[in-house]
Amino acid sequence: MLETTHFTDIDDISASELDRVLTRAADIKSGDDETRLTRATLAMLFEKPSTRTRVSFETGMTQLGGHALFLGPEDIQLGHGEPLSDTARVLGRYGDAIMVRLFDHADLLEIAEHSNAPVINGLTDDAHPCQTLADLLTIREHVGDFDEVQAAWVGDGNNVGQSFVLGCAMAGIDLTVATPPEYAMDDEVIARAAELGQAPTVTTDPEEAIDGADVIYTDVWISMGQESERHQKLQAFEGFQLNEELLADTDAKVMHCLPAHRGEEITGDVLEGDQSIVWDQAENRLHAQKGLIVELLDE
Ligand code: CP
């Protein structure tokens, strides 16, 4: 079992626990680990839309012998005035774990404070640690040992990027981050990465970031909830698109957490090209989260 009760960000677990979750995920994926969590229930609360997170958790719970419940805020009393703290206390008494996708990270922490069942972050404005688990599993499969991997993050310093920075620091992956100056990762995240192992190299030049990289990772420029910033962000991210010109001299693998906006942060040719590993990455959400759930819940 993991030391932590909750999984609010990737560094709630230690580096050795991260390795254990990834190994368990790989064993579950290969069929070597047949752990079952019979009758376990995962309550899933979504304030934002989702394809991968919703379906991979729901499918994963079914495959483990348990059950997942989809709860939109409008479906439950939360959307009609019941406080988060009361919702958390009640869900935590019914469910074996609660997975939440929310806007405000502070709301996630409030749920964790009041729930006596483990709370798993399925994305907030600040973090997406379940994505990081899948990303690291995919890198290990496609590239190899983390201490020999050079990775580049190109694009927005957003939730997916921030958890990836922390995960790379914990795993010992050599990471360079290229963002426009006004959309950099939070200083606090860079400082946490330094404490965990190694802070990424930070630049505003995508070409510098991808030089020598084995994997190049991007995400949407306009995250859910940022629609009003669209015009301003599109201007700021000029030159940050993963396209054939930027990738002309590299055979690095290309990663994207999806959903992708073809023609914005990545071209259709690159997303569908030989270097892309995005579909394996998406599939690994399922395996990685099963590894996490059994490590959180299994005795
Ligand atoms: N990558 C990811 O979390 O996708 P969804 O928004 O579809 O869940």
Ligand code: NVA
């Ligand atoms: N950064 C994106 C990730 C979606 C999975 C968003 O928050 O919308």
